[in-house]
Amino acid sequence: METNALTRLKRVAGRQTTTLTHYGRKSGKPYEVTIWFVLKGDKVYLGTANVNRQWVRNVQKTPQVKLSIGGETFDGTTRFLTDRAEHERAMAAIRRKYWMYRPLIALGQVLTAIEVMRDRTGAFDVTLAG
16 A cells, blocks of 8 residues: 555655755754655665765764755655665656656766776765655
8 A cells, every 4th residue: 555655755756856854963953955856666765976075974873854846745755775676666767757868877987997087976865645
C-alpha cells in the first residue's frame, strides 16, 4: 500500500528542483539548498557533482532532512550511496530526468575518464516519513 507521503510526492515529482533543508554539522542550525531530485519507483534520489559541498557533509552527519517541492513538504532520512552500482543507478535516473544537461554531464564524464578532473559525484536516497 502506498503511503500518503509517496502519493503527494508523485504529484510533484515532475518539478525540476527541491529545496532541501539540512542541519549544520556543529551548530544544528537549519540551512536550505535548491537541488535536483528524481523519484524512481518509491525512491527519492538526490545527486551532487561535488561531495565536498557543505550540504553533503551536513547530510552525511545528520541524515534527517526536509524536502519542499511544489508546495508540498516531506520529512525524510537520507542514506549516502556507497555501493558503486547503487550510486550509478541513482545518477543514471538523474541524467534521464535532466536530459537537457547531458552535454555538460558528458563533458564531466570525459574529463574524469582522461583524469583531467576527479569524480566527486555522490548520491543519496531519501526514505520518507509516513
